[in-house]
Amino acid sequence: MTRFGYTLMCEQSDPRALVRHAVDAERAGFELAVMSDHFNPWLDEQGHSPNAWPTLGAVAQATESIELMTYVTSPVARYHPAVIAQQAATVGLLSEGRFTLGLGSGENLNEHVIGAGWPPVNVRHERFVEALDIINALFDGGYVNYVGDHYRVDSAKLWDLPDARVPIGVAVSGQQSIEAGAPRADVMIAVEPDPELGPAFDAHTRATAPARKVGQLPICWDRDVDAARTRAHEQFRWFAGGWKVNAELPGPSAFAGATQFVRPDDVAEQIPCGDDLGAIVDAVRPFAKAGFTDVALVQIGGEHQDAFLAAAEAELLPELRQHFS
Template sequence: MTRFGYTLMTEQSGPKELVRYAVAAEQAGFDFEVSSDHYFPWLDAMGHSPYAWSVLGAVAAVTERVDLMTYVTCPTMRYHPAVVAQKSATLGLLSDNRFTLGLGSGENLNEHVVVGDGWPVAAVRQDMLAEAIQIIRALHTGELTTWVGEYFRVDSAKVWDLPDGGVPLAIAVSGDRSIAEFAPLADHMIAVEPEADLVTGWDRSRTELGLPASRKIGQIPICWGPDKDAAIARAHELFRWFGGGWRVNADLPTPAAFEAASQFVRPEDVAGSIACGPDLDELVESVRPFWEAGFTDVALVQVGNENQQEFLDKVAQPLLDKLRAAAGS
């Protein structure tokens, strides 16, 4: 059964709006909600970037049913892993165990620029993430923890307020190396592309390790709107960076760099990668590759802020009905 989620896109909405959208998304019938965790928007035109953890704390207080998740937090540079362990445990309690900590190796835009450190190569970022996960797991036992590692130190730390069993961890992977490294450390998988090989490789690795089945969580932007041309224009204005892919997006340092990298992307290019307009069947078909690849959970990103409430009030429920029917959920 495929579960469908709603994305609290912090780059395109302010904090009070995001909390309001979270309530409306639960009422519309979404199964879970994920939040981006960034310091900058991808493009200046997006115009926002509130602190995800404050937003999620408020969302936990005003929702009752939906699962919550970061998509994703980088626990290596902007945040020390000991701090991530504490705040994720607090959110687990505030949400009555509805929270999953989604983790990844981060982007240059949101990490090194903020704290002034250099940006490591991908292999080092992956090693830093693996060490950070071990620290978070240790602290989520509630035991006094001291750690002296290659990248991090923890001195007599303890998380005092914890959900029973800690907080589930979902880790972003992109290929065989990251699957081999993170399948033993994670509870669930995150991936940004609907690649069946990632799912089968992840499941095979966990089976070989004797680990239980897990969620496989993806995300896809859509741009619903009553006028198709206007929806394409909005997607082009706000999401033309999307086509660069993770390997490009992870290394660009500023919104200005994303502006420059995407300056020659045309509206028709965006329309070829993001389903736009009023046709719900077209939106459904854009999501299909995820459940056909074996993903158990797919979070939708509705592009733009100005018609977000209209989408949630009028479109989300019939769209979810169509998605569930098509996916056999």
């Protein structure tokens, strides 16, 4: 059985709208709301990027049952892992146990803003492992002292912890990231429906196998197919670059330059555009076959969330559940 989530995409909506979308997504029947954690949008056309953490606090108070997750927060530069642990514990309390801390190694787009440069991938992985160890230690309770190659923690303690430990999810893309993250995590996060990721993660995770596995699928729902294709190209052509490239580009102007030759047809080949339920079912199917327990949909276009959520409640979620329950 596959559960379906909704993406609160900070790059395309202001914080007040995101809270309202979360409430509407819960009402529509989505079981999970994942939130991006960016400093910048991918492209200027998206036009937003509020801070995820106070927005999550507001969402936790405005909703009742929908699960929440960061998708994903990076602990390698912009945030110190001790601060992330405190934020996550607080949202865990405010949501009464509905929060999962999703973590990843980050993108230059968001992390360079503190002026410390963007480290090479091997250093990012080293920092990520240290950060996971620090966050786990703080979630264990008590005082934590830590001296690593990249991070230090001096007599830190989380004074407000939820009764149930906040689960940790890690974003993975291959064996190296699985071996580093899975033993320190409970949930697998991936954006590609690679059927090899799940078994490899289960072989290394500390979770009771099989672990929860959360994927993400962008779509551009619209009754007007041409309008959907145009909007998907305008706001999501960055998606064509792939994560190895996208992690390195420093800002929206760089993404604009890197994608100047991406055509609407190129985007539409990767992202379902329009109101064809069958096309969305076909796009979800590889995730289900790869063993993903959850798929979070991204509706492209901040001003098009209301129509999408209404259609999801009436048409899309019933159709998806018919195929994947």
